[in-house]
Amino acid sequence: MSEKINVLIIGSGGREHALAWKLNQSPLAGRIYAAPGSEGMRDCARPVPMGALEFDKITDFCAGSDIGLCVIGPEEPLAKGLADHLAARGVKVFGPRRQAAMLEASKQLAKEFMRRNYIPTAAFQSFYDPQPAKEAVRSNKKWPLVVKADGLAAGKGVRVCAEEASALSAVEDFMEKRIFGSSGARVVLEEFLEGREASVMALCDGRDFVMLPVARDHKRLRDGDEGPNTGGMGAVAPVELDAETLEKVRVDVLGRFVEGLKKERIPYCGVVFAGLMLTKDGPKALEFNVRFGDPETQTVLPLLSSDLLAHMLACAEGRLAGERPEFHGGACATVVMAAAGYPENPEKGAGIRGLDKVPAGAEVFHAGTSAQDGRFKVAGGRVLGVAARGGDLAEALRRAYAAAGAISFEGMQYRRDIGA
Ligand SMILES: Nc1ncnc2c1ncn2[C@@H]1O[C@H](COP(=O)(O)OP(=O)(O)O)[C@@H](O)[C@H]1O
Numbered sequence: 001m002s003e004k005i006n007v008l009i010i011g012s013g014g015r016e017h018a019l020a021w022k023l024n025q026s027p028l029a030g031r032i033y034a035a036p037g038s039e040g041m042r043d044c045a046r047p048v049p050m051g052a053l054e055f056d057k058i059t060d061f062c063a064g065s066d067i068g069l070c071v072i073g074p075e076e077p078l079a080k081g082l083a084d085h086l087a088a089r090g091v092k093v094f095g096p097r098r099q100a101a102m103l104e105a106s107k108q109l110a111k112e113f114m115r116r117n118y119i120p121t122a123a124f125q126s127f128y129d130p131q132p133a134k135e136a137v138r139s140n141k142k143w144p145l146v147v148k149a150d151g152l153a154a155g156k157g158v159r160v161c162a163e164e165a166s167a168l169s170a171v172e173d174f175m176e177k178r179i180f181g182s183s184g185a186r187v188v189l190e191e192f193l194e195g196r197e198a199s200v201m202a203l204c205d206g207r208d209f210v211m212l213p214v215a216r217d218h219k220r221l222r223d224g225d226e227g228p229n230t231g232g233m234g235a236v237a238p239v240e241l242d243a244e245t246l247e248k249v250r251v252d253v254l255g256r257f258v259e260g261l262k263k264e265r266i267p268y269c270g271v272v273f274a275g276l277m278l279t280k281d282g283p284k285a286l287e288f289n290v291r292f293g294d295p296e297t298q299t300v301l302p303l304l305s306s307d308l309l310a311h312m313l314a315c316a317e318g319r320l321a322g323e324r325p326e327f328h329g330g331a332c333a334t335v336v337m338a339a340a341g342y343p344e345n346p347e348k349g350a351g352i353r354g355l356d357k358v359p360a361g362a363e364v365f366h367a368g369t370s371a372q373d374g375r376f377k378v379a380g381g382r383v384l385g386v387a388a389r390g391g392d393l394a395e396a397l398r399r400a401y402a403a404a405g406a407i408s409f410e411g412m413q414y415r416r417d418i419g420a
């Protein structure tokens with residue numbers, strides 16, 4: 001047996017807890033740390049008090065603790081070059097460098113990359129100044145129109161506008177009022193695509209990729225897709241796509257993305273996450289993210305039966321072609337339990353009851369909790385993600401909801417129609 005590998009996970013949310021949980025099952029794993037991590041994931045990763053943007057501290061820690069792989073969860077450290085920083089110091093990283101991370105961090109660069117590489121996507125125009133953007137809105141014929149701030153905006157930089165007035169105010173908010181700061185320096189106006197959404201993640205080493213099961217998340221707060229947008233209230237996988245659609249996702253979306261990286265000599269190691277609209281003309285890419293999705297990860301990783309750490313190391317060492325990930329049959333469902341007041345004003349501090357009553361077989365991933373004397377409290381908007389597998393989606397949902405039903409805290413909110 002070869003030497004064990006110590007792993008550092010960057011991040012502290014439900015996605016990172018799921019990564020820690022899965023990596024902890026690997027026979028290759030030595031010590032697993034998370035920075036900053038959380039008390040809720042202590043069973044599978046030791047928290048280290050460093051922020052995701054404290055690059056020097058992170059690099060020093062990797063050198064001092066013999067870290068054999070650093071796995072970067074969130075987009076911000078990727079877009080700010082944490083992977084470059086670590087690679088320069090000889091640390092193996094799962095997570096792309098800054099240049100590739102810009103394909104998530106700039107919608108304009110991403111759309112141009114898609115166009116150059118013939119990836120099916122909505123027609124678009126980019127703008128650097130508010131006046132020409134407003135002209136384009138005024139002369140637009142087809143409504144709705146989608147207005148997107150170019151940069152990272154924590155999921156709030158996209159508005160689907162039904163008519164001229166709301167599109168004009170989106171341009172004003174992003175470009176003139178700069179409600180997302182420099183993220184609104186440029187905007188993209190995009191054709192509205194009709195269909196159902198789905199998302200697919202693939203592990204990628206820059207040459208090859210392997211697809212994980214297709215997932216679907218639920219962004220609205222309330223049942224029936226009502227209420228405000230959130231970071232995601234739950235997810236299910238796999239989404240059953242017909243063979244032709246699945247093949248188009250593999251070849252035309254992911255395949256062309258990776259071909260584009262190669263052609264443009266952009267090195268890549270990490271997850272390629274494609275947000276898809278399944279239109280009547282086939283699947284089209286809404287966007288690419290350069291990291292695991294949250295909460296999609298909490299519903300896709302439980303379906304992986306093979307060794308995630310082995311797959312990630314293969315990516316980091318450029319030998320993904322030899323890897324054959326394996327999956328459990330059936331389905332997985334994840335229900336997010338959110339705090340009172342989420343998403344506008346989540347209330348912190350409520351005690352969480354019933355974590356010890358969760359039936360075996362369900363996993364509870366901590367997203368926003370803190371611990372005091374071994375008791376967990378609400379400490380963020382999305383508090384927990386409760387995931388369960390089943391022989392089919394109906395069974396997975398029954399188990400996930402049974403587990404969620406065992407847990408309670410004041411003002412908790414969760415959807416009863418995940419997967420519907
Ligand atoms: N061209 C489009 N047509 C229809 N809906 C869109 C389009 N672009 C984005 N959307 C909607 O807006 C959401 C967010 O857009 P996305 O490009 O994924 O940006 P982000 O996730 O960074 O906010 C999508 O999940 C989708 O619901």
Ligand SMILES: [Mg+2]
Pocket residue numbers: 275287
């Ligand atoms: Mg998106």
